[in-house]
Amino acid sequence: MIMKNHNSTIRKQSININRSVLADAGFDMLNRGVSKRIKNITTSAIKEMMRLSQNYPDAVSLAQGTPSFLTPKYIVKRIHLELNNNPDIGKYAPLTGLAQLKREIAKRLKKKRGIKADPKTEICVTVGAMQAVASAIMAITNPGDEIILFSPCFPSHIAQINLTQGKPIFALLDESNKWALDIDEFKSKISSKTKAVIICNPSNPTGTVFREEDLRAIAKLAQKHDFWLITDEPYDFLVYDNLRFFSISQIPEIKERLIACFSFSKEYAMSGYRIGWVYAQAGMINQMLKIHDAFTISAATVSQYAALAALQGSQQQIKYFVREFAKRRDLICRRLDQLPDFFSYHKPQGAYYIFPKIKIDIDDFDLAIRLLKEAKVAVVPGSSFGPNGKGHLRFCFAQSQEDINKAFDRITKHFQ
Amino acid sequence: MIMKNHNSTIRKQSININRSVLADAGFDMLNRGVSKRIKNITTSAIKEMMRLSQNYPDAVSLAQGTPSFLTPKYIVKRIHLELNNNPDIGKYAPLTGLAQLKREIAKRLKKKRGIKADPKTEICVTVGAMQAVASAIMAITNPGDEIILFSPCFPSHIAQINLTQGKPIFALLDESNKWALDIDEFKSKISSKTKAVIICNPSNPTGTVFREEDLRAIAKLAQKHDFWLITDEPYDFLVYDNLRFFSISQIPEIKERLIACFSFSKEYAMSGYRIGWVYAQAGMINQMLKIHDAFTISAATVSQYAALAALQGSQQQIKYFVREFAKRRDLICRRLDQLPDFFSYHKPQGAYYIFPKIKIDIDDFDLAIRLLKEAKVAVVPGSSFGPNGKGHLRFCFAQSQEDINKAFDRITKHFQ
Numbered sequence: 001m002i003m004k005n006h007n008s009t010i011r012k013q014s015i016n017i018n019r020s021v022l023a024d025a026g027f028d029m030l031n032r033g034v035s036k037r038i039k040n041i042t043t044s045a046i047k048e049m050m051r052l053s054q055n056y057p058d059a060v061s062l063a064q065g066t067p068s069f070l071t072p073k074y075i076v077k078r079i080h081l082e083l084n085n086n087p088d089i090g091k092y093a094p095l096t097g098l099a100q101l102k103r104e105i106a107k108r109l110k111k112k113r114g115i116k117a118d119p120k121t122e123i124c125v126t127v128g129a130m131q132a133v134a135s136a137i138m139a140i141t142n143p144g145d146e147i148i149l150f151s152p153c154f155p156s157h158i159a160q161i162n163l164t165q166g167k168p169i170f171a172l173l174d175e176s177n178k179w180a181l182d183i184d185e186f187k188s189k190i191s192s193k194t195k196a197v198i199i200c201n202p203s204n205p206t207g208t209v210f211r212e213e214d215l216r217a218i219a220k221l222a223q224k225h226d227f228w229l230i231t232d233e234p235y236d237f238l239v240y241d242n243l244r245f246f247s248i249s250q251i252p253e254i255k256e257r258l259i260a261c262f263s264f265s266k267e268y269a270m271s272g273y274r275i276g277w278v279y280a281q282a283g284m285i286n287q288m289l290k291i292h293d294a295f296t297i298s299a300a301t302v303s304q305y306a307a308l309a310a311l312q313g314s315q316q317q318i319k320y321f322v323r324e325f326a327k328r329r330d331l332i333c334r335r336l337d338q339l340p341d342f343f344s345y346h347k348p349q350g351a352y353y354i355f356p357k358i359k360i361d362i363d364d365f366d367l368a369i370r371l372l373k374e375a376k377v378a379v380v381p382g383s384s385f386g387p388n389g390k391g392h393l394r395f396c397f398a399q400s401q402e403d404i405n406k407a408f409d410r411i412t413k414h415f416q
Numbered sequence: 417m418i419m420k421n422h423n424s425t426i427r428k429q430s431i432n433i434n435r436s437v438l439a440d441a442g443f444d445m446l447n448r449g450v451s452k453r454i455k456n457i458t459t460s461a462i463k464e465m466m467r468l469s470q471n472y473p474d475a476v477s478l479a480q481g482t483p484s485f486l487t488p489k490y491i492v493k494r495i496h497l498e499l500n501n502n503p504d505i506g507k508y509a510p511l512t513g514l515a516q517l518k519r520e521i522a523k524r525l526k527k528k529r530g531i532k533a534d535p536k537t538e539i540c541v542t543v544g545a546m547q548a549v550a551s552a553i554m555a556i557t558n559p560g561d562e563i564i565l566f567s568p569c570f571p572s573h574i575a576q577i578n579l580t581q582g583k584p585i586f587a588l589l590d591e592s593n594k595w596a597l598d599i600d601e602f603k604s605k606i607s608s609k610t611k612a613v614i615i616c617n618p619s620n621p622t623g624t625v626f627r628e629e630d631l632r633a634i635a636k637l638a639q640k641h642d643f644w645l646i647t648d649e650p651y652d653f654l655v656y657d658n659l660r661f662f663s664i665s666q667i668p669e670i671k672e673r674l675i676a677c678f679s680f681s682k683e684y685a686m687s688g689y690r691i692g693w694v695y696a697q698a699g700m701i702n703q704m705l706k707i708h709d710a711f712t713i714s715a716a717t718v719s720q721y722a723a724l725a726a727l728q729g730s731q732q733q734i735k736y737f738v739r740e741f742a743k744r745r746d747l748i749c750r751r752l753d754q755l756p757d758f759f760s761y762h763k764p765q766g767a768y769y770i771f772p773k774i775k776i777d778i779d780d781f782d783l784a785i786r787l788l789k790e791a792k793v794a795v796v797p798g799s800s801f802g803p804n805g806k807g808h809l810r811f812c813f814a815q816s817q818e819d820i821n822k823a824f825d826r827i828t829k830h831f832q
Contacts, residue, residue, distance in 0.1 A: 022702065027698075027702055028537070028697075028698040028699035028702060029699055029702050029703065030697065030699030030700045030702070030703055031699075033556060033611075033644065033673075034555055034556055034700070034703050035554065035555060035556055035557050035558050035561075035580070036558055037554070037558075038554070038555050038556075038703050038706055038707070041706050041710075042706065043511070043702075043705050043706050043709045044709055044710075047511045047705075047709050047713075050510070050511065051510070051511055051512075054510070064508065066507050066508050067507075070503060070506060071505075071506035076499050076506075079495075079499060079718075080496060080499060083492050083495060083496060087486060088688070089487075089688060090486060090487035090492075090685055090686055090687070090688045090689065091482050091483075091687055091688045092480065092482050092687045092688055093688060094466070094467070094470070095459070095463045095466065095467055096467075121444070127543055127690070127711075127712045128712065128713060130710070130711065130712060130713050131711055131712055134710055134711045138451065138453070138454070138579065139450055139451060139454050140449060140450055140451055140454075141451050142451050142452055142453075143559070143581075145451075156709065156710050159706060159709070159710040160710050163554065163707065163710060164451070165559075195449075228449065257449075269506055270506055271506070271507055271508045272504070272505060272506045272507045272508055272509060272716060272717030272718065273506065273716050273717070273718065274543075274712065274713065274714065274715065274716045275716075281444075281446065282443075282444040283444035283445055283446030283447075284446045284450070286438065286443055286444055286445050286446070286459075287445065287446055287450050287454050289459050289463075290454055290457050290458065290459050290575060291454070291579065293459045293460055293463050293572065293575070294457075294460075294546070294550055294572050294575040294576050294579060295543075295546065295547055295550045295711055295712075296543045296544065296546060296547055296690065296711075296712065297463075297544060297546050297690065298690065299690065300688060300689050300690045300691075300716045300718070300719050301688030301689070302495075302688065302689065302716070302718055302719070303716050303718070
């Protein structure tokens with residue numbers, strides 16, 4: 001069934017939404033004996049650019065969203081302590097996570113969102129928000145079901161939907177209005193096959209903080225048309241200019257149709273610990289556990305203690321992170337302002353991404369690859385974020401000011 | 417689409433192969449608005465029994481396969497060191513894993529299996545062997561494709577296949593011949609839809625170490641009928657009585673159809689670190705990365721350094737583990753010998769599971785639940801391991817001799 005033909009690898013794959021940077025670069029991609037679903041997706045262009053940039057050791061990366069900060073000391077101290085004293089630190093954690101961690105998460109959920117969750121039945125600790133969202137989508141989606149994404153959207157959400165043979169439907173954010181939600185556009189994308197909408201707020205890649213009134217309109221439509229609301233909000237702590245953050249999960253009426261996914265990666269500079277969590281009604285958590293079990297069993301125990309320490313600590317570092325990210329945002333905007341013939345942009349209101357429009361006549365994939373090869377700067381082509389991402393680039397500004405300056409010195413020189 | 421009916425939870429689910437202990441016990445299981453695939457599987461009965469046993473705080477567990485040993489000191493020492501000195505320890509690892517870890521893995525693969533792997537392109541570090549196998553199955557399986565499992569088999573493999581809408585096909589191991597492979601039986605299960613066979617050697621749950629000649633016969637059939645060979649061999653270090661272990665992956669002719677999954681959990685008492693790896697040809701690794709990325713991004717960085725330390729260390733603890741597990745095997749056999757009216761069994765040749773037949777007239781699910789509720793001992797019902805698992809129980813003997821004795825004192829008392 002799989003490899004009668006010895007020419008079993010192909011060099012290029014033509015893919016509807018996502019062009020594969022790696023396939024373009026000549027990475028082997030087996031094409032015979034693999035599933036149709038896998039041929040229809042790519043690795044996220046973010047990771048593809050990271051992987052390709054390994055060929056350029058002196059490249060500066062503004063591609064992957066990794067905070068430059070060290071994990072706060074009080075968290076690392078706790079890991080040392082557990083390694084020394086806890087005989088269970090090297091053993092499987094319970095399937096849904098450590099009981100004490102889930103209790104702290106429930107407290108946090110109450111404080112942050114006003115949600116009263118039962119830590120025993122309504123919370124599961126996951127391998128990052130990524131695994132939470134992937135499990136949610138797999139738990140609800142039948143082949144042909146439609147899941148609405150706000151485009152430009154996080155590329156992994158597209159892949160996660162395609163892996164279940166669901167269909168990603170793109171509701172376009174309004175670039176002319178600072179990439180805001182467009183409720184009429186959203187309405188026009190709802191059909192009898194709509195199974196869910198995924199909300200990533202603040203938006204990755206545009207940095208938009210969605211308006212409460214728009215989110216309330218979406219919640220009403222979810223109730224009217226009976227679909228799930230999946231939230232993926234790793235940047236909920238990171239809004240600028242004293243803007244108020246409102247999460248759709250704060251609306252009590254949608255509790256029964258909510259699957260809320262959270263991450264420790266950004267707020268606590270813990271991306272490497274691969275730890276997050278999901279909140280949903282007990283009957284849904286029990287369904288998602290089947291996928292959780294079959295893919296990961298549980299999140300690493302050491303990471304769960306790190307997360308426990310994170311929630312129990314002072315939280316002072318978060319204010320520091322937000323202040324620093326705000327400086328980096330201002331810096332990257334200044335640097336883009338110096339390239340007015342090449343880029344136009346909306347200033348991000350949250351998260352640490354900016355999504356400028358390319359003003360010169362070049363494909364965004366080609367420009368991203370050229371910047372990597374010639375200027376040694378890794379950024380992400382906009383097309384990989386959905387249909388209206390075309391003609392844009394995503395820059396991450398989670399890196400140090402020094403790295404941001406170095407990257408833009410190189411880009412500026414390249415354009416000269 | 418999802419919850420027009422407010423009676424959206426059900427208390428029982430009738431499932432073809434797997435009965436759900438949790439559903440039986442009254443755990444909420446949402447039934448509306450969820451995907452068909454999720455309704456067709458359960459959480460592994462191993463985890464279900466673990467979860468149910470949380471209701472009995474003084475229960476002794478011989479259910480989940482967690483080694484009782486502490487992670488070796490040289491590994492923990494390295495983690496402390498990295499936490500103190502490595503600025504990248506809290507940050508995302510590269511998608512396919514740390515370069516130095518993959519180099520050590522390639523060395524190990526050469527030494528252990530005689531396989532010459534390119535660490536840059538043919539190895540990916542995963543969240544345990546579990547994620548490796550799940551990603552492999554998802555990367556190859558179209559709906560309706562058949563994947564052959566040797567029954568009794570590891571329950572999560574059944575779930576992993578069903579999640580992709582593939583069809584698990586059970587080739588029965590021969591209980592009358594110490595649960596050996598039966599090649600005629602296997603041949604009879606091959607069809608034009610056969611996409612792969614999964615080989616778990618030494619076998620979980622039977623403890624069989626498969627014979628080289630049988631494995632060579634399977635390899636020939638894979639070449640003739642053109643299907644994938646997926647190996648899941650976390651117990652490859654653990655064989656008793658100086659038996660020689662042979663892995664099908666050692667046969668060079670099947671290199672192009674091999675996806676070999678490995679775990680650090682058992683050999684290094686590192687189950688809580690959730691770390692394993694997969695070896696396959698580059699074009700297949702690149703396909704599997706799409707799933708790896710969409711579900712987990714990467715294994716925890718701290719766990720990757722722990723794994724690196726594990727491979728670089730003396731390996732002395734492995735001999736100690738094997739000696740101790742051998743004593744526990746002898747102990748559990750002696751204890752079962754004292755219950756000749758209730759159980760008969762084949763002495764395990766490898767791994768740390770024993771799969772005795774129940775000689776009294778009671779359903780294995782009912783007996784497992786009764787032993788938990790009344791004797792406070794958690795074991796796993798045999799039916800969850802495939803069709804010919806019915807009428808058996810799986811006991812794990814990775815626990816201390818004290819725990820094994822305590823469990824059997826209780827079981828013996830219960831039967832009196």
